[in-house]
Amino acid sequence: MSGEFLILFFIVAVVLVGGAIIFSNYAAPTSENAVKHDPYECGIPTKGLTWLQFNVGYYLFAIIFLVFDVEIVFVFPWAVVMKDLGMSAFIEIVIFFFVLVLGLMYAWKKKALVWE
Amino acid sequence: MGVKIKSMKYEDFEDNEGLEVFKQSGGNILFTTLDGIINWGRSNSIWPLTFATSCCGIEMMAAGAARHDFARFGIEVYRASPRQADVIVVAGTIVPKMAPVLKRLYDQMPDPKYVIAMGACAISGGPFVNSYSIVKGVDLIIPVDVYVPGCPPRPEALLYGVMQLQRKIKMESAFSKKNTEAQRTQRDTENNK
Amino acid sequence: MREIINYFKSIFFALKSLWTGMKVTGSYFFRPWTIITQQYPENRKTLKMFERTKGELVMPHNDKNEHQCTACGICQMNCPNGTIAITSLSIETPDGKKKKALDKYIYNLGMCTFCGLCVKVCPSDAIVFSNKFEHAVFNKNKLVKTLNKEGSTLKKGVE
Amino acid sequence: MPFTFSIYDFTGFTQWIDATLRGACSPFWAVLWEMVIVGVLFLAFYAVVGLYLVYAERKVCAFIQNRVGPNRVGPYGFFQTIADLIKLLMKEIISIREADKLLFNLAPFIVIVTSFLALAAIPFAKGLHPIDLNIGVFYVMAISSMGVVGILLAGWSSNSKYSLLGAMRSGAQIISYELSVGMALVTMCVLAGSLQLSVIVEQQRDLWFIFKGHFPAVTAFIIYMIAATAETNRGPFDLAEAESELAAGFHTEYSGIKFAFFFLAEYMNMFIVASLAATVFLGGWMPFHIPGLESFNHVMDFIPPVLWYIGKTAFIILLMMWFKWTFPRLRIDQLLNLEWKFLLPISLVNILIMAFIVLMGWYIGL
Amino acid sequence: MTEEIIIKEAPEQEISINMGPQHPSTHGVLRLVLSLKGEMVQKVEPHCGYIHRGIEKMTESMTYQQIIHLTDRLDYLSAHMNNAAVCLAVEKALDIEVPERVKVIRTIIEELARIASHQLWWCSFGMDLGGLTCFFYGLRDREKILDIFEETTGSRLIQSYNCPGGLMADLHPDFQRKVKEFIVYFRKLLPEYDELLSGNIIMMERSKGIGVMTKEQAISYGMTGPSGRGSGFSCDVRKHHPYHAYDKVKFNEVLRTEGDTYARYMVRIDEMRESMNIIEQLIDNIPAGDFAVKMKPIIKLPEGEYYQRVEAARGEFGIYIISKGEKYPYRMKFRSPNFSNLSALDALTRGHKIADLVAIGGSLDYVIPDIDR
Amino acid sequence: MEITVNHLMFGLFAAMIMVFSILTVTTRRILRAATFLLLVLVATAGLYFMLNYQFMAGVQLTLYAGGIVVLIIFSILLTSHISQKFEPVGWKKAYFSALASIAGAILCITTILQHKFQATTEAAKEIDMKLIGNSMLSTDRDGYALPFEVISVLLLAAMIGAIVVAKRKKLKE
Amino acid sequence: MTNQELKDSILKIEPTAVLEEGKQYLNLTVASDKWHSLAQQLKENKDLAFDYLFNLTGVDYGDTLGVVYHLESTTFHHVMVVRVSADRQNPQIPTICDIWRTAEFHEREAFDFFGIKFTNHPDLRRIFLDEEWKGYPLRKDYDSSLNQSY
Amino acid sequence: MLNAGIPMEAFLVVSTLMFFAGVYGFLTRRNLITILMSVELILNSVNINFLVFNRFLYPDKLQGHFFSLFIIAIAAAEAAVAIAIIINIYRHFNTINVEDVDKMRY
Ligand code: SF4
């Protein structure tokens, strides 16, 4: 089977979820009361904004992740031909990794990998 | 009888007259079958809210543990969020300060929802009836489906209570929309007159 | 260098401790006969409570429909939360004396805390605990029980 | 094309269907019909796998915990999850005040669609391979990297503190561990020299990769297992829905069937990573062969490939469940530490070792 | 002219989040209001009272026998110890010497209850950390103790077994055999706890150095029981003010000096071993005799003030009775260990993460009805 | 011309791209904008897929959809709250920008439609991963070994830059 | 230290204190304005070293309200009971939660139940009951019908 | 195969529309993150063009393919740094609105 089927699976999944939700919306019993649609906070009315501010912690990881994600993407073509190209490919990847590991070391030293 | 619980005879249960009250006519054949299927699903998948206030909560935990194993009934999926829970087992004392919280939790649960009052405290205030700070029975706050007396009830008693609840669910008609809150409250107050 | 050795040591130690834990859980997984679950409704026939188990308060009646309660009210007085309510009537005994007799022994199962005081203080051992624990009901009022049976009388010889 | 059905090779079967349909109507309609058939089959497959994984998890954890687990709904509680499904279908769906309705509803779509699309590339047996892309491994990785968006949207749009906290946690966690999953897969691709899953499976005809690649392959397998467990948000990495901390995490506000989809997607993701591990490390549907032992290999060949595939996947799923029910949960900083200070550097080095081994031809079997 | 609504709050401002009353890790209905910066806990404000049942007021209109059924329900996991405190106080006030048999039985049952309580703590601590299987193993072993209790006292959890002057009923004939069986059984299974949790790297990482409390702080906060002893505060009432038969048995007070979550954890694990030692010393020589002395049906304490402290599973439990010579106490105050331990929560958790808060809370092992009374 | 599945697919993707890219720049909720952007990018990956550049489609999904958009969503989660909405753009500005864009678009499209491309009509060959790998690592004329290495330096620079910027304490009080 | 020695050294610090030996423990009664400085001494004095406050009870004596402190020294293991009373209309007692940290919660409890105001307490709010609760339930004259909502 | 029967112009029109949607966003948006998103749209449309030209005009070569590959990589690096800067600005000024940031410079 070929690529057309991707779109098929996409549609099937959408139909599955959508169908179930629509069905459930009509079939399930409902009731209304004043607090039903309030956010849940252990049974206490929420005070203030339902918003948490985050410090550097999370997004720094997201940034470093992106960098390494690019790296993986570039390594995949290399991985495929590694067997065929042999030495030259090996040297190229060693250099490639070396530079990246420098970055990782830098992040490590700068405590960017310490979650706070 | 339309209500069967595995391994238990109809006569083995208490309060069969009480059960008959809940019986609702299902309409035509199609609806009866559908009702049957849906009620089968509902009664066999009662997910409780993790809600325990005091001693009875420990026995509720014991009921979930290896010896008694709630999971056999398919109700081991304790949900911490009321949005995903079907039944709220009021295990323990409810005091006036807690009452609005309980009410809110109950209100935030999606329909259909059920309540089991577990233990003397939840039924009537139990040992603390004479206190200045007690709710004398959770049925004053939320409609209760099954009362499981004891102080604390044994885990088996809770399992028995759950089976009673299953019977009650099986009596209901899934499509008649009789399960909505206002009607439930009204019906329950009538029953408890 | 030492750092690197420590680095690998910590990895090794971590894996080892994880494996120790997995051995415990894994061993149970492969020994299903250690399962201790009682299958409650299935084993209903064989399920035996301990004889002292406090399930509910009952008033034993003998085959002549006689109980031993003199309606003295001591249990009611000792009950910490008013679970017991006794109504008595005064009847006339054959020899002309007025006597209190039990009319209704009302016991609210939904309130009882099983403290055992009532049984302990009862001077004529009229009440005991039974083992029955299957009480769940749909209606709270069903939990208020009258313990003395219809038309029962006081056993002879109990004062 | 004659009708040849064999549990050892599905190619004939699928081609027969194809040929029959093409013979019966115009190509356009043939394709369409084919799609409908495949779609329905796949849907059923998806649902069955999802439901029974949930059931399996409950039984496995019950056995680990010295109890019997669901046993009152059908024989051995076999219909337990179906009852759950029916119940969840008939459960009210609550919308949250001030929530972003569009995104709130979109989130389950995203998680389900991604798991569905990723599943499409898994080779189940010879000839039973919905889509065989030449970038197979990479494709599965790419698709599953989008599932996290669903979680982030779910958390943010619920307008609840717990959800947001859970979403942030699981977002940081999933993207971090995705790297290690990718690295472990790259390591194996170096050995395979291809990304196409069918080719990768074929290459393991004589011996599975985990044996072929010995040391670095085993390391990669361990890393993959850890990272995959974390990427699917399962214990001991289930911080996002850490019951004891955040109630139910990012899906705190979801009820009824929408919640069920998150639940389902979690299990399907587990199935996908397990399948991928089975395919890349354990030879997919290839039977267990030992080079040189011909009679043994023949015996192994008798077991149908589908069973091999299912067995390996089940084994890995069991392993993941075993993890979950044994370990306590990590804390968020430890979790990130583990990834960035242990798994990532090790897997970087591991790739180099693997490359070196490939370079020198030190792997077993050619 | 701005295009979007600018949020008034400063970006790094603390936000507050509610944990509880209905929350799996607050062990009941404690409500904690956390001030968070990111995921860092800046301040924890416990809000109690969600299960305040007014027990202290109720005791003022109850006889001493009836009070037992309330002390049972304070810290229901160490119900025996709480009851013993009332009984001891009454007995001391009336100058009643209970038979040796009663003393020994009380000691054994208390130690059993302590083990059961620690087992339950272990399950819930494991669950707090996310190790769900602990929950089942702990409760599995606890069932054995509950069986022993039920056989003798008639109830599993809340037994009301003590009464002023002795016990409600004599031991069941099977008691000794069952207890011995249990000791053998549990000695075999306790190492499993260590393998599963104590030695686990994740657990150690999560608890070592978390929530450190020095000895001085612990004393100042009145942290008693295993929580206090984890900080090196020697506060075992059984040692310092012996009651029952504790002066006749040899046992060690388990002390650790680190004061972190792991120390508190290990103290409890070791205490289970210690309790088994105590039981082993006593179980074979329970003296014969009455199980209670005859008491007047209505007990009146002579006018005066009485204080009685016992070592409950979570720390020092005390009762303070002011009597005016009537059958009801004039004022009765319970010094509940959890209440004091809870006051240290804020100091323990500052600067830690939410997950640490859960672990610390688990290691304090609070029972909310005991706090709220 | 007979309608084939290809047409349907293309139509779906094209419609998704057009609708969602316009929604991306006009919606008033920021996270919705990011979600629409995600959908645009996914549809683009679909187009790549149709062009038979499967690897590029994968890269598009991993880096754009799974990387950049996730990062953007993360930063949105950090900086905005659900109750925030953009105020509608001033009509003048919207008017002129829309005018400029539409004019540009019409200009471009007419140019495109008028120009006769020497497009091949043969069906696309599949591009093997080996081919990509080989030309990426080869050092001859059509090879990209140098950019490949330079990318690593670029990534290093980006990482260091991001860390420096992010880790810097508040500029001034 | 025996009770006699305790008496002597305490009288040295605070001559107005009244000391008497009870059935169980040594009792000390002190005026509320002297209490805080005495408490400071009780803890810091090397010989007394009452570093462990194990109980704090509010009591309604009828005409006055009072607080009873149970103190112990973890080094010498001697125990003492301190009584401080306050008048019923405007009960005020200095806080000691800066000396013994555990007192912070206990004092809030006493405030909650008896309405005793601890001056300088950092956070004197009701701890168990609602903020809106009327009256102080453990006082003898508390009318239980005040707050009957259920 | 999959692109059979679809003219090259169709692809180009789609990418043009995307490009100008990006331009519109770039002109009207005032939030730094949305501006970044517009830029991504623009870049993406350029990528489509590269690939389309490569596929239809020089199907035997891979230049366009590699160009877009590197463009995506650079876009990722750019996004990483841009987001870091945006968040820093936000931490500093408590807004990521260009005009406000402009005003608050001193
Ligand atoms: S009913 Fe009894 S056991 Fe249950 S919570 Fe109330 S007092 Fe505790």
Ligand code: SF4
């Ligand atoms: S049951 Fe016993 S105590 Fe109660 S009224 Fe009857 S005789 Fe008296």
Ligand code: SF4
């Ligand atoms: S057991 Fe206790 S509560 Fe129950 S009726 Fe007897 S005295 Fe009352």
